[in-house]
Amino acid sequence: MTSAIAPLVQLGRPDRTPKKMVSLTIDGHGLEVPEGTTILGACASLDIEIPTLCYLETLRPVNVCRLCVVEVEGARVLAPACSRLVEPDMTVHTASPRVRHSRKLVLELLASSVDLSTTAGMTELLESYDCRPERYGPPAPPAANRDAAIPGHHAAPDPAFAATVAQPVKIDNELYVRDYTKCVLCYKCVEACGPDHQNTFAIAVAGRGFDARISTELAVPLPDSACVYCGNCIAVCPTGALMAKDEHDLRAAGSWDPSSQQVTDTICPYCGVGCTLTLHVQDGDIVKATSPLENSITLGNLCVKGRFGWRFVQNRSAPRA
Amino acid sequence: MDLKLLDAEPTLEEREAVDAAIGAPTSAWDGGERGTHRDAHTALGGASVRNRRHELVPALQSLQARVGWISEGGLGYVCERLGVPPADAWGVATFYALLATTPRPRRVLHVCSDIACARKAHGVELALEASVGPPISGAPSGDSIILGDDEAAWMHSPCLGMCDMAPAALLTVAGETPVERLCGNITPDRASGLLARRRVRSTSADILYVEQRLATTTPYATVPDSSASAPIPQLGDPSLVLLKRVGVVDPTSLESYRAAGGFEALQRALEMGAEAVVAEVSASKLVGRGGAAFPTGRKWEAVRTQPAQPHYLVCNADESEPGTFKDRLLMTHDPFAIVESMTIASFAAGCSRAYLYVRAEYPLAYERIANAIARCRDAGVFPSGFDIELRRGAGAYICGEETALFESIEGKRGEPRSKPPFPVNSGLFGKPTVVNNVETLANVIPILLMGGTEYAKIGTAGSTGTRLFCLSGAVRKPGVYEVPCGTSLRSLLELAEVREMSALLLGGAAGNFLRPDEIDVELSMEGARAANATLGSGVVLAFDEQTDLHHVVRRIAGFFRDESCGQCVPCRVGTVRQEESLHRLAHGRPIGGVAGELALLEEVGVAMRDASICGLGQTAYAAVESAIKRLRLYEGMA
């Protein structure tokens, strides 16, 4: 619609889709993609699958896990497909020996130091890259207090063990638990809590190097932190390090059974935003609420009430007549 | 942002420290007293507060210098003042080694345990263990150990850039007038004395001792250099280009600098215009001395022509590569030249503001540079609208990486960014940025004075100009040497009067070991490349027969493990696995035999080199690899 009273007034949302196309070659296939596309995005259009861990379409790429590295001809080192933008006449190899070696090592280094048992798809991934994490030595026992590590200082390694991030599970509230033994430090929770989604900034990466960890200020328990329990960190956590307490407890009791769960999308019963709630129902009870990342408005985010406030429907005893 | 603040209140001392760094509060909403009508009905927040984020590290440093650590109350006050969420600030505070987030004595001696000092510092460490107790350290369990009395403590430190005066130590004393002393040639007795507050003779010939206030309030400082010996072994050599004023000109006096021809190059630059200055620098074929060897002229031109404004210049003086101390020398003894060079570079690339980021371990260099900047500013040396801001590191090798350095200036954890975008397009504060290291900038003055073409005649066709090298270890005359590019390593070592040596480290911890029979390498980029080596930061560290090279290699691996920022998996875990591997070898417990262990090291090393985000991880295996392949250090091991 044009507007005669103010021809310069933009009535609709500005169209920011790039018009310029870039041609490149990936694994021998030539293709054209819009300027500003990542290598990962270009690969997707060829149905070439690139494994990722720290990448999520609803978050700004931090390119830290390095699982998605690819070889760009002419470059000295490998490039992260998740964030590297295509360039004209780029030639990319996604499965060269160099690429496969680095991906294998990334997977092994993680698997030898982090508990990946609840990371979706990890078993298959480790297999497909012939990973043998045990070759770095037996995993070290849990540390008492990783939160107190001093940057720039560490004790000499114990030749009997491979260092791990194992540590006691943090259970300090009734809504969700933090099991940092499973943390791959993908930064997703920090991004979701911070500028990408929630803007609460209750957690950040603290410390550095192998001692880097996700932490509240002074590593205080969550109820003493700025946390608002939106659980948007849980939603983006790829490894299950962050988990709703219900799921954690059911898993501990051995009764968590995703295959028997019925999954239904409905609308949150609280405020007027109208977030889609995906209810996971097991044995007639809601055991988890999530929200689809694909929702163009809420991008999978919820607030504390949507994520955890559904319990009231299950607190009803049989009504009196 | 729901700025949930910490409950603890700051002490008066902490308040004063923070206010000294970032100014007094302006309203009840940023830490001031409540009660005005205006505050009850309006407040500024949002962007105006977030734009002060870059003041976070200076505020934390001020707390550290005043109190000796960053308490809950202190951290909370900084957060309130700057609108930074406490968790975010905690992430920053726990990133830097010279910021303490657990109670720490006010008096701390940081004893260098890095490659050049390790063996010589052993006696010092034993003496401190006996007199003070074990060092403050972080076990893998993370439990911090604080021993000794409340008065003093000591801890290990990475390279302090005093390799020519090994062993070295940095004394920090927190208080109203904080003290920092960088000490060379320390002895067990002196180390204990420093901690016990025993008087140390300040006129001692063999001790470089610096004492200064941290938060410099007076613009003009005149700290005497108590080192009696000549600052450079080549003092008086007429062929010196970069070092010609070192030891000759009074580094605290603008007049003395001007009398020695100072500011002539700047004058010439202003007359020529920016484009012509860039042309001269391009003609000189000067390339960056920081390691990447990017043509300086091309970098300046790229920024000069960027439409986005403002442009920034950053002088990288975070010299932290083990074995390197040339920038300390230049900043301490020729600070006006650095300030002049930065002014010229900024003019050429259209930068209205320049930052000089100097590592925290160089108190005298900081003082001298601060003085030079203040004097130049007062004397009207800077073009109108231009200024230089001085920033200090806080104990993080990674901040020598240019994009990590930007993050640090911006008040964040020193985590390198992914490139592209490159700094010339999006650097400091997301703006086009020239980043040059100190030595690169020092070349700008001779280039303008002699002309780019003339300058290009120095050195070789592929590597023009002179270069600085830091000689230490098994040499009789350690120090910074300046030689034309293309000089052979052998003649450089002869200049420094090398003793019998078993091996040599060229280029730093990120460089390579060479065998004594490999010293005919030509010191140019092409020469180093031909020898499959790198000049790196100009480190030439010679090891004598008594040095346990296995220990040196493990120390280098430990250094990378300590200094990895922790962002990317290959480096974060790879540096740990590399060190573990070397320790298993040392303990005679290799997995899969020595060959198996070396193969594992290679696999990890290749992944670190190929897949890490930045140069730290990419070079973390370089020295280890050369120890395996060139020195054949592990051959014949069971």
Next chain:
Amino acid sequence: MDPRRTSSAQWADVWLGLRVGSDIALSNAMAREIIHAGLAHEAFIGNSTTGFEEYKASVEMYTLEYAEPITGIPADVIREAAHAFATAERAMVCWTLGITEHHNAVDNVLSLINLCLLTGHVGRWGSGCNPLRGQNNVQGGGDMGAIPNKLAGFQDIEQDPAARERFEKVWNTKIQPTYGKNLTQMLHAMHQGEMTSLFVIGENPAQSDADAHHVVKALTGLDHLVVQEIFLTKTAELAHVVLPSTASWCESDGTVTNSERRVQRCRKAMEPPEGARDELWILSELARRMGYDWKTPTAEEVWDEVRVVAPDFAGGMSYKRLEELGGIQWPCPDESHPGTQFLHSRLWETPVGGRPAPFSVVVNEPPTEERTPEFPFLLTTGRRLESYNTGVQSGGYDSPLHFGEALDISPEDALRLGIAEGDIVRITSRRGSVLAPAHIDRALRENLVFMTLHFPDEVKTNVLTIDVSDPKSGTAEFKACAVRVERASVGAMNAELV
């Protein structure tokens, strides 16, 4: 703009901490400043609005200096806000109950609409007037005609005979062309004995409405009270008949409409507890007992009927399309229509599409109750993130953010009254008195205190609030009543709870 410096206010570039109930003074002063600075969007005003000259004249007296003492906001800050709003490429006004829970709620809203018309910030992307709905289907309730003056699709019950005819044909009954009563009027009618029976579906007026004593009295005086609920709420406890129902959002199918007019599908995800019945079944069964056989339609069948009786509104919104598009913003008249993103984009057509938007002359009026020496504090009520209304739903989960009810009070007042954090205080208004622990909150200024209605079983906040309401919307003035605060004892609180 908020009397308290809330977390949203912390995030803001500028916080305007206006006095409670001075919204119109602020809007009008901003308008006057915009007009005098030459920043009004004259082309838009000329093409698309009416009543500008009268409006202009009416705001003339609201100089910055006039508004400063009324709003409390320094004149320079109002000026800056006015300029920022007027010169922004895009700007929108979002509001919630701080605007609407006043005795002059509609005027408050009109004053904000005026600002958007004045600057052309309406009817295009990133602009407009946005009331943020506090409840998931408050919009849908209105959409479906659960308001006294409209049929489904906002068709006027008195003034739209064609609409009535459509309904009459489908429903095979006569629609009375008269407006019904709003909640406030109903309460009044109950007190007067004019209304003797009430059917309450999913609401808890005994605890949620202002001046709770008054409401409970009205409800207990009824001949017949039926409450259809998922819980035995305080209101249900008063009922003669309680009809246990399903939780509509997860135990039955249907649609809701969110804040941006998006009709969305709710789906049955689980079985209700034994004995609870689907709401459509309950209503159909009631009809059957009254002699009408509705054959218990499905939710989709009901919805399809809405599409027939309100075709301009919902004609194009089939369940199939709602599924495919993830919801559709009304109006959506036919199945080729994508839904309406900007409700008022017609204002940018020349000549203006449809009726031009009228400016409204509104004047500032302070809250009904002002502070007095006997009641020296102004109590404003609101919500907290983790809770919801009277806690019927949000009381069901164990959030670490649930701290129970408290009286939020400024540090200055706490000091003056000798109140420490957590001390029990008595809060008294002209209508009643409650006990609550005190919470010292820097977000408040002197003489202003804050409470919520989330924990009515412990602290009956609405005993204090005033039962005056906006004559047009019927909303009560929850945002302002005068109270007294005194120290009390824990014993008193315990005694009261027992």
